[in-house]
Amino acid sequence: MKRLKKSDKPEEKTVISRRKFLVGTAISIGGTALLGNYKDASAYKEFPGWPDRFGCLTDLTQCVGCRSCEKACNEANKLPAPERPFDDASVFMEKRRPTAKAYTVVNKYENPKDPNKPVYRKIQCNHCNEPACASACPIHAYTKTPEGAVLYDPEKCFGCRYCMIACPFYVPAYDYESPFEPRIVKCILCYDRIKTGGIPACAEACPVGAITFGKREELLKVAKKKIMNNPDRYINHIYGEHEVGGTSWLYISGVPFEQLDFPTNLPKKPLIEETKGFLGAVPVVFTVWPALFGMIYAALRHREELYNKKKGKEE
């Protein structure tokens, strides 16, 4: 079928008076001003994340398990001394996790490709683009800063630990030992350092350059390039690019992430999306329920009155 062209339309002869023209123009201008610029209006709102946020890229194929990052983190953040010294390799006997005394830990895994070269995995807060911990907190104790760090304010926290339930990476630890000032403990992406142009202590301390600090956008490019140039060395997956809406901390690996205890059953959208539908229904319940149940009450009252009137007449 031929598309209907403008010229195919019958010519309309309209005469616009000067007065009508002026009024029309005024209305259009006023209307546009009132409604604002709606060119970029969209029914679907998406937060793409802070544009210039920083992050880190951990190359798991490079990590040698020296635990220098753990040591540097401990010193930079003035954390309590560890039970076993940082050069003690016996810690690798078990799988550890960040605790109230350590923002980051490194675990050892067997390498299916080369049994003599184990894989080491560093764990710390991944600093999600849209952090589940922050959406879980009922007191707004968490902030995702424009620099990328997810920060926690112990002055606001009342210790419900819902953030720990929500975190898909099992990162926040709780200081259960403290009776009066328990708080959440987790990596802060060395916020004070990166704000003043520095880099996180762990990235600085790594002797083999397994941790790269930079703008997240740049890191993604670096990671993609590495994978493209060494397809035998890496699996084709940047962990953190899409997981739960993307994280500031990214990982590339030669071994499938599943074998390194990375959660691989996570949705690609931010976790807050899962609760949006429910929270959206709340105002509806608040407005519709009183009307609905009030109406039911009124209807039954009305019926009761009719019945009483009828009974009164009969008597």
Added chain:
Amino acid sequence: MSDGTFAKNENFRSWFMDKLLMGMSWSEYSRRLITPFNIVAAIILAIGIPVIATRFVYGLASVTHASNEYPWGLLLGWGLFGGVPLSATGFVMGTAYYIFGFKGYKPLVRLGVLTGFMGYLFAVIYLLTDLGRPWRIYYPMIIGFGTASVLFLVAWHVATYLTVQFLEFSEAILEWLKSRRVYRWATMIVIAMTIAGIILSTLHQSALGALFLLAPGKLHPLWYSSYIPHLFLSSSIYAALCMVIVVSYLVARFVRHATDRNFLENLDPLTVGLGKGACVGIFVYLALKLIGVAHDDNWHLLNTPYGKWFLVEIIGFVLMPALVLTYGVKIKSAGIVRLGAFYALIGIILNRMNVSIIAFNWNLPGHLHHIIPPWQEVVIVLTIATIHILIFRWIVSRMPVVREEPGYSGGH
């Protein structure tokens, strides 16, 4: 001091003691207190209160697993997630009686409201025991507003609903204190309070389920359903009806002196009536539960170890009690309805335990070993539950809950 005020004071004192001791003298009252139940309760409290004190002096690590993977344990799994659906009694009975006009259920309405109020109060007490800094409980109301958080909603709703339920129950307190003027105000707001109760209950019963929507990677897919808010809400409705059936029976059995003839005579037919409601509720829930599996197309998971546990839950603890209830209603046997109701309540608690503890973190190594609570946590739960029962009994014995106060008939 003049003789007049002295006499008045003396009058007030004797009136007050009369209220507290239920018209008995001190010696008679204290002699009556020595019963087997009270002795067991006293032993539990003697062990439990020091354990609770330990928690506040030495921190949560001294009484719980203090695990970073399992931030929520038995205190919340039992006290909050198990307790709140069983406390929907106030909202369900209030709605049935005041809004839908089930006037015949009057003898059970106040009992429902009191059970609900006490249930919420104690859910908050379990929460206070579990919170890291319980003295900051009001922070979501003043210090910071986490409006994107489902827990923010729960906090606000539980707080407001507790107030609403107190106002609803205030009728009984005022009758007990023989107040007339305030009483009239209290009866005036009851419809508004009931509707407020429906709103708040709908939202936070479902919100307790919605809390877990944030953890799709941790909760087993058979329990993690996009229907989880609906599942929590619909199961709370039949939980409430079953709870009223069970509590009214226990009251008639063990606090008989507080009941009146009207209550005792109507109990059996009303129990069957409530059982009918519970049947509808439990089958609606069962259907939703199956729709949830179908919606997420999780049928293939049923043939896994957790799938079998899921089947145990829905067949053994939803379908079976539903059948017992149906049979009891069919042959109009209050006894069988009570049995079914009790069975259904166990099912509800099992479901909440499954969601908050057993199917949560199911994919972690050594999961089932990690969820066994330390004995201290069990003792704390037992102690708080005992205090709950004692206070509940104290109120039912004194205030007009399961009897009518002469001279007061209520405005509705």
